[in-house]
Amino acid sequence: MASIVAEGLSIEFPLYHLGARSLKKRLLSKAAIRVRTDESNRVVVSALRDLNFSIQRGERVALVGSNGAGKTTLLRTIAGIYEPVGGELTVQGEIGSLIDPGAGMDSDSTGRENIRLRGLYRGMDDASIAALEEDVAEFSGLGEFLDVPTRGYSAGMSVRLAFAMATAIAPQILLMDEWFLAGDADFMQKAENRLVSLVNNADILIIASHDFDIVRRWCTRAIRLNAGRIVADGPVDEVLAGMGVAPPQPQPAV
């Protein structure tokens, strides 16, 4: 059964190229809470600090908070992209992630080759890979660009391919960052229909967003991060009210 449990979870990033002593000093004094020197005398940013939470099957969770709060870092850590420097994170269930359009893609390979590689990585047989290829080709609408190396794709084309691949197989845990809202209008309409069915079929949804309409529509629980710490965790309306976000106005009857 899908679940995600964090106990004292912490993530840090070393800041390289901070050779100049005065700059280092200035940074450390201005942002003393978040930037520190570690045991090896490296300057590090504390992106996530001592997080404790448990997310169980059936939960629809929004990660909210201002720029730099740690939302994307938490999504990436759950996806297994970052290793915690402290604490523990236990994830049970198969993950599908809509976090970085280029992640897990080989830019020297064509779109079609990337689809096949993804299928092989997931241990699919030939018939399932062929079905995946057909589904992604149809949904992404990339036409002949599917046979071009993905390094030649525009940002929107990369989003289409990543979205079509990540949503072709329903995951137990669905992780989403709000980049998918960057597609063009036609694609977004199509994407939204597919997302709704994916969200309904996932055991757990976690979405990082500044869009409170989406948060209200899709989530039941919100975790608010501030400077890498959890400052609120509860029902969406309660957490948003704590951020000073007004409740939605009732729409007049037509």
Ligand SMILES: Nc1ncnc2c1ncn2[C@@H]1O[C@H](COP(=O)(O)OP(=O)(O)OP(=O)(O)O)[C@@H](O)[C@H]1O
């Ligand atoms: N690869 C990295 N190297 C160094 N610092 C990083 C890295 N990724 C994130 N950080 C730092 O970690 C902190 C959290 O960043 P994160 O991107 O998770 O925030 P966010 O809440 O998703 O912000 P936004 O709403 O702007 O997308 C920030 O201080 C950021 O500068």
